Amino acid sequence: MSTTSLKLSDELKQRAVAAAEQKGVSPHAFMVQAIEQAATAAERRASFVGEAKAAREQMLGSGKGYDASEVHAYLKARVAGDKAVRPKAKSWQG
Numbered sequence: 001m002s003t004t005s006l007k008l009s010d011e012l013k014q015r016a017v018a019a020a021e022q023k024g025v026s027p028h029a030f031m032v033q034a035i036e037q038a039a040t041a042a043e044r045r046a047s048f049v050g051e052a053k054a055a056r057e058q059m060l061g062s063g064k065g066y067d068a069s070e071v072h073a074y075l076k077a078r079v080a081g082d083k084a085v086r087p088k089a090k091s092w093q094g
Contacts, residue, residue, distance in 0.1 A: 006031070064089035 008016070013027075020030035059065050070087035077084035 062089070063091055063093040065092045066090070
């Protein structure tokens with residue numbers, strides 16, 4: 001395990017100490033958890049963006065996509081616990 005030094009403003013350090021006390025952890029543990037959460041969020045966002053770009057490329061290549069109102073109706077039905085038929089991809093290029 002390596003050591004990293006962080007330079008924090010006095011105000012930010014006090015906020016981190018107070019938040020750590022509230023959580024019942026050390027300031028060090030609080031900062032490690034915060035960095036881990038931020039790294040995980042950044043990784044998830046990068047994955048989401050990558051999947052979105054791939055889906056866009058697939059849509060552009062196939063010329064097919066989903067009608068938003070059909071997708072919304074499908075999701076509402078699923079959330080309500082109702083059976084729903086998955087929307088079908090349709091050609092959107094004229």
